[in-house]
Amino acid sequence: MRTNIKITRICEFCKNEFTARTTRTRYCSLGCNSKGYKSIIRQSKINQSNKQTEIAKNPELEKIRVKDFLSISQASILFGISRRTFYRIISRGELDVAKFGTRTVIRRCDVDSFFSLPLDQSVLRPTQEFPGLENCYTITQIQQKYGISAAALYMLIQRQGIVKYAVGKYNYVAKNDIDIIFNTKSHGKE
Structure with a gap:
């Protein structure tokens, strides 16, 4: 049976437009x-x-994939995460384990469900809006004003969880955040 259908389609191979006579033509x-x-x-x-x-x-990987219980080393191979990271997750109580003497064992289904959970919005930090260049210091300005080395400043920014803003080739930090850390009051525009 012949139809008079004319459908404009795009070829999946050459990406050219053509007229098809059926809806399944690829x-x-x-x-x-x-x-x-x-x-x-x-x-x-x-x-x-x-x-x-x-x-x-990695022939070990295929053997690991079928196991229901994994050691920390096997779990780190399977998920591509370091052993230390698994121990941190366990110490925070986010993953249940069983101990057999000195051996730590994790259920495979627990690890799968841990890594498949969506991130909780309360865990994520709220993003801060850029306060504007007039309300920010550059890293160099902070170093000069407070006499601190770049390494110490970056360590302080990281430790305090202060947001850095990259604009062009410069990194900016909000004046309020820096002034609070160094216990000084903001003198307005400087």
Whole structure:
């Protein structure tokens, strides 16, 4: 049965516009259809080869993926996170563990659910708006005004959780935040 449907489509292979007679047509011609099919087959072979290479590079990973209980070392290999990070998560009480002598074991489903949880909005810091250049110091201005080295200043900014604003090639910090740290009052515009 023949239809008179004419649909404007874009070929998935050559990206040219063409008129199709069915809603399922994906390619503009037999040549593009063949090339598209071959590229899909080629990509699946590449993906399969990459997967085999990954397995060959780390055969331990395939053994770990099927286990229900993991050691800290195995969990770090599986998730690509350091052992120390896992111990920090455990010490904060965010992950349940079992101890067998000196060995620490984690349930795989607990780790999967921990990393699949969306971030709680209360954990995220609210972003502060840029207060404007007149209400900010550059890093150099802070160093000169308070006689502090760059390393000590950056350490102080990081430790206090002060927001830095990058504008162009300069980093700015709000005057109020710096003045509070150094116990001075803001004298308006300087």
